[in-house]
Amino acid sequence: MSGFDDLWYRSDDGLTLYARDYAGPDGDAPVALCMHGLTRNAADFAGLAPHLAQRYRVLVADQRGRGRSDYDPDPTRYQPLTYVQDMFRLLDSQAIPCAVLVGTSMGGLMAMLMAAMQPARVSAIVLNDIGPEVDPAGLARIKAYVGKAEPVADWAAAVAQTRAINGAAFPDFSPEDWLHFARGLYRPRAQGGGLELAYDPAISTPLTAADENAVPPDLWPVFGALSALPVLVLRGAHSDILSAAGLAAMRARKPDLVVAEIANRGHAPTLDEPDARAAIDAFLAMPA
Structure with missing residues (x-):
């Protein structure tokens, strides 16, 4: 038994999109x-x-x-x-007025944008190894391999x-861990045999098209819009995307920010680590 149902919906611009639906x-x-x-x-989830489905209906979008x-x-x-518009479309398709958002990396940026755009639709946010400042070293690392x-x-x-x-992000992974990880990333090719990554290489286009010297958008106002919202940030202890200084700046601007650092992890924790799971459970159990 898969534990979830397949959920298909249409984007505003006519794409057929998919999510796992845990009842x-x-x-x-x-x-x-x-x-x-x-x-x-x-x-990934x-x-x-x-x-989470012990307490929530859980939607996990592709x-x-x-x-x-x-x-x-x-x-x-x-x-x-x-992507944010797609997520609102997903919630609308299921008549869901409000949700807890759990976002890893780009998904965390999406969560912040969603809360800033439609605050009434977000009850709490879990940010996995991401914040309003992205460490340039990690961004350069990602640009070096995406789509290639x-x-x-x-x-x-x-x-x-x-x-x-x-x-480097998972120094304690066993061979079995690496195989499990790879099986979440790759799929059989439709033609020609072998395996391919389960994403369109063209997702790199906006990254490579941008001026390398361009100033990234200032996301601090977006983070500021979360001031009244419960937010948990998990950081890989040696993350090259969410720096220790970046996290400290987040805490300075939002003193009630809940933080958990996950040992032996870079970017990004899998959220299956015992410390990550315990932090998420404790955060979601907090009174509203």
Whole structure:
């Protein structure tokens, strides 16, 4: 048994998009919406979602261009504001007025934007290794590999490629952990045999098209819009995306920010670590 139902819906611009729908304990359960990072998909939450479904109905979206969702014929639409509109469309399609948002990396940026745009629709946010400032070192690392990986022949090669890109973030992973991780990232190719990453290489277009010297958008006003909202931030202890200084600046601006640092993790914790799971459970159990 998968533990979830397949949910299909249409975007405002006509794409068919996909989400996993974990029913929750009953029909009146509150909703949690989980949003993955740039190159990832709904498989990232295969561990956390069933756990949350003990209390919540959990929706885990494949953003456009990832997983089972349609690829966008216009790559310039691969950017957070488009994804945010897709997420509101998903909630609207299910008549969901309000949700807890759980976002990893890009998904966390989306969560902040959603709360700033429609604050009444967000009850709490879990930000996984992301904030309003992105460390330039981590951004450069991501730009270096997104959309550039070639298909591989078999799972051993997929594991090797996955480990080469992500090894520093998970220094204690076992061979079994790496295989599980790779199986969430790769899928059989439709033609030609072998395996490919489960995303459209064109998601890199907005990254590579941007002026390398351009100033990133100032997201501090977006973060400021979360002042009245319960927010948990999880940070990988050696993250190259959310720096210690960046996290300290977030705490200075939002003194009630709840923070958990996850040992032996870079960018980004899987949210299956015991410390991450305990932090999420404690945060969601806090009185509103």
